Amino acid sequence: MPNLNALSHDRRISSLLDAELARQRRGVELIASENFTSAAVLRAMGSCLTNKYAEGYPGKRYYGGCDVVDEVENEAIDRLRQLFGVAFANVQPHSGAQANAAVFLATLQPGDTTLGFDLSHGGHLSHGSPVNYSGKVYRPVFYGVEPDTGRIDMDKVAEIAFREKPRLIICGASAYARDWDYPRFRAIADEVGALLLADIAHPAGLIAGGHLSDPAPWCDILTSTTHKTLRGPRGGIIMMGADKPNPWGRTTKKGEPIPMSAIINSGVFPGMQGGPLEHVIAAKAVAFGEALQPSFREYGSRVIENARTLADALTAKGYQLVSGGTDNHLMLIDLRNKGVTGRQAEAALGRADITVNKNMVPFDTQSPMVTSGIRIGLAAMTTRGIGRQECLQMAEWIDELISAPDDEGKGRRIRQEVNRFMEQYPLYPEEA
Ligand SMILES: *Cc1c(COP(=O)(O)O)cnc(C)c1O
Numbered sequence: 001m002p003n004l005n006a007l008s009h010d011r012r013i014s015s016l017l018d019a020e021l022a023r024q025r026r027g028v029e030l031i032a033s034e035n036f037t038s039a040a041v042l043r044a045m046g047s048c049l050t051n052k053y054a055e056g057y058p059g060k061r062y063y064g065g066c067d068v069v070d071e072v073e074n075e076a077i078d079r080l081r082q083l084f085g086v087a088f089a090n091v092q093p094h095s096g097a098q099a100n101a102a103v104f105l106a107t108l109q110p111g112d113t114t115l116g117f118d119l120s121h122g123g124h125l126s127h128g129s130p131v132n133y134s135g136k137v138y139r140p141v142f143y144g145v146e147p148d149t150g151r152i153d154m155d156k157v158a159e160i161a162f163r164e165k166p167r168l169i170i171c172g173a174s175a176y177a178r179d180w181d182y183p184r185f186r187a188i189a190d191e192v193g194a195l196l197l198a199d200i201a202h203p204a205g206l207i208a209g210g211h212l213s214d215p216a217p218w219c220d221i222l223t224s225t226t227h228k229t230l231r232g233p234r235g236g237i238i239m240m241g242a243d244k245p246n247p248w249g250r251t252t253k254k255g256e257p258i259p260m261s262a263i264i265n266s267g268v269f270p271g272m273q274g275g276p277l278e279h280v281i282a283a284k285a286v287a288f289g290e291a292l293q294p295s296f297r298e299y300g301s302r303v304i305e306n307a308r309t310l311a312d313a314l315t316a317k318g319y320q321l322v323s324g325g326t327d328n329h330l331m332l333i334d335l336r337n338k339g340v341t342g343r344q345a346e347a348a349l350g351r352a353d354i355t356v357n358k359n360m361v362p363f364d365t366q367s368p369m370v371t372s373g374i375r376i377g378l379a380a381m382t383t384r385g386i387g388r389q390e391c392l393q394m395a396e397w398i399d400e401l402i403s404a405p406d407d408e409g410k411g412r413r414i415r416q417e418v419n420r421f422m423e424q425y426p427l428y429p430e431e432a
Contacts (some may be wrong), residue, residue: 021427021428021431024036024427025422025426025427026353026418026419026422027353027354027355027418027419027422028353028354028355028381028394028397028418028421028422029355029380029381029384030349030354030355030356030376030377030378030380030381030394031355031356031357031375031377031380032174032175032202032228032329032330032357032375032376032377032379033174033201033202033225033227033228033377034227034228034377034379034380035227035228035229035230035231035379035380035383036231036380036383036384036427037227037231037232037233037283037287038231038286038287038290039428039430039431040286040290041231041232041233041283041286041287041290042283042428044233044279044282044283044285044286045233045279045280045282045283046279047279047282048279049069049072049278049279049281049282050277050278050279052065052066052069052278053275054066054069054070054073054275054276054278055269055270055274055275055276056269057073057265057269058070058071058073058074058077069278069281072278072281072282072285073091073092073276073278073281075285076091076281076282076284076285076288077089077090077091079285079288079289079292080237080239080284080288081239082288082292083208083288083291083292084207084208084216084222084239085214085216085241086216086222086239086240086241087240087241087242087243088239088240088242088243088260088261088264089237089238089239090102090237090238090239090264090265090268091235091237091281091284091285092268092269092273092276092277092281093223093235093236093237093238093268093272093273094235094236094273094277094280095225095234095235095236096124096126096199096201096223096224096225096236097124097125097126097132097236098236098268098272098273099223099224099225099236099237099238099268100124100126100127100134100197100199100223101126101133101134101272102238102264102267102268102271102272102273103197103221103223103238103264103267104134104137104138104168105267105271105272106263106264106266106267106271107167107168107195107221107263107267108138108167108168109167110137110138111137111138111139112138112139112166112167112168113138113139113140113141113164113165113166113167114127114128114134114138114139114140114141114166114167114168114169114170115140115141115142115143115157115160115161115164115166115168115169115170115194116128116140116142116143116169116170117142117143117144117152117170117171117172117173117176118142118143118144118145118362119142120144120360120362120364121144121145121173121175121176121360121362122145122173122174122175122176122322122332122359122360122362122375123142123173123174124172124173124174124199124201126199127140127170127172127199128140128141128142141160141164141166142160143156143157143160144362145176145322145323145362147362147363149323149324150321150322150323150324150362151178151323152176152178152181154181154184154185154188157184157185157188158188158191161188161189161191161192161194162191162192165192165193165194166192166194167194167195168194168195168196168197169185169188169189169192169194169195169196169197170197170198170199171185171196171197171198171199171215171219172197172198172199172200172201172202172223173199173202174201174202175330175332175359175375176323176332177321177322177323177325177326177327177328177330177331177332178323178326178327178328179212179213179327179328180198180213180215181213182198182213182214182215182217182218182219183218185218185219186218186219189220195220195221195247196218196219196220196221197219197220197221197222197223198215198218198219198221198222198223199222199223199224200215200222200223200224201223201224201225201228202228202229202328202329202330203229203328203329204224204225204226204228204229204230205228205229205230205231205291205296205299205300205303205379206229206300206303206304206328206329208230208291208296208300209291209296209297209299209300209301210297210300211297211300211301211304212327212328216239216241217241219241220240220260221238221239221240221260221264222238222239222240222241223236223237223238223239224236224237224239225237226284226287228379229300229303229329229379230287230291231287231290231291231296231299231379231383232283232284232286232287232288232291233280233283233284233287234280235277235280235281235283235284237284238264238268240260240261240264243259243260243261244259244260245257245258245259245260246258246259246260246263250263299382299383302382302387303329303378303379303382304327304328304329305387305388306378306381306382306386306387306388306391307326307328307329307330307331307377307378308325308326309388309391309392310331310376310378310391310394310395311325311326311331312325313391313392313395314331314333314395314398314399317395317399318337318338319333319335319338319399320333320334320335320336320337321333321334322334322361322362322373329377329378329379329382330375330376330377330378331375331376331377332359332361332373332374332375333373333374333375333376334361334372334373335372335373335374335402336361336365336372338402338403340402340405341358341366341370341371341372342358342359342360342366342370342371342372342373342374343358343369343370343371344405345358345374345401345402345405346358346374347405348401348402348404348405348406348411349374349398349401349402351401351408351411351412351415352397352401352411352412352414352415352418353415353418353419353422354394354397354398354401354414354418356374356375356376357374357375358370358371358373358374359371359373359374359375360372360373361373376398378391381394384422384425384427385424385425386425390421393421397414397417397418400414401414
């Protein structure tokens with residue numbers, strides 16, 4: 001664990017780091033995209049590897065002195081391949097959005113059509129938002145969920161794909177509580193001649209643990225973050241279940257077919273990024289090593305159990321969950337029947353040190369800055385060690401606060417309970 005005292009000469013930043021550590025320790029963290037890394041992951045991220053330039057790939061660098069970082073990067077690649085049972089892995093993307101950008105750059109031409117999950121139904125910016133490069137350079141079209149079920153209707157996905165003839169179909173989202181029908185996506189992609197990308201940024205840790213369907217046998221390419229359910233450092237990865245010759249017939253100067261792995265690698269570097277963050281890659285290797293332990297599979301089971309417990313408890317209190325529940329670590333709550341907006345709910349919970357994010361619900365009538373919903377995830381709190389009883393307690397607090405969103409006295413009282421509760425679940429206890 002890097003000792004924060006090492007920063008004591010920089011009082012301003014040192015006190016801000018202390019303040020953030022205190023905030024993380026005392027609050028109930030329910031943001032679905034967050035988690036708490038191990039002290040070992042933090043230690044690797046705060047290491048001297050940040051000083052090293054290593055443009056290129058292990059054994060093929062543009063800088064000298066890369067022997068050690070080559071071993072680090074190869075170890076990260078090997079562990080990731082083992083974790084997901086895949087043939088190919090690239091551990092260099094700086095984030096999930098960068099991983100997607102690299103895949104788009106490697107596999108599409110400007111103006112090509114992409115088919116992804118509707119952003120207003122819980123999709124991700126990097127899948128074709130008009131404010132993102134992916135929506136400016138390419139031609140995005142979308143599938144979404146049904147108003148009555150809150151689930152994807154695969155026949156509608158097929159219909160849109162036949163009509164729009166996308167070059168790339170993307171499965172994956174940021175606020176979808178259900179598992180994905182990868183075999184059906186594969187069949188649709190084959191019929192229209194599209195590549196199939198699974199962006200597993202959210203459920204990656206649950207897929208690695210075997211708790212959700214495995215996209216690797218069905219999808220051409222997988223992208224992910226490493227910092228959500230996978231519980232590693234902030235970063236991105238790209239994988240392929242199998243490496244194949246590229247489908248466009250591109251060849252080397254000698255006339256040999258170029259494998260997809262080489263095309264994806266060049267999408268990351270030199271296509272998208274410069275020097276890789278080898279300190280973060282070391283931390284990814286540490287996190288993949290942790291995820292290969294049997295305890296990580298148990299962690300995944302507890303995440304899903306906790307999410308179901310909280311979802312059931314909130315449903316029993318009259319909350320409407322989009323799709324009626326959850327298969328994974330998160331749930332999307334439609335607050336319209338409670339007469340409270342997502343923004344009000346986020347603020348009311350925040351006053352009690354319970355952190356969530358406001359979130360659009362499918363067919364939302366509010367703006368993105370207000371929203372009708374909140375998204376809640378259990379990955380972070382499960383890392384802290386909570387179980388069933390604690391989920392029931394959280395449901396009580398959430399309901400009390402959302403039922404009286406302007407009651408500041410109640411907010412203060414519950415905050416004291418929350419802070420006392422969190423003392424039972426220490427974070428980085430070795431850190432002062
Ligand atoms: C979080 C997320 C990303 C992007 O991750 P960043 O690391 O923030 O760039 C990409 N895709 C999906 C589906 C996500 O949920």
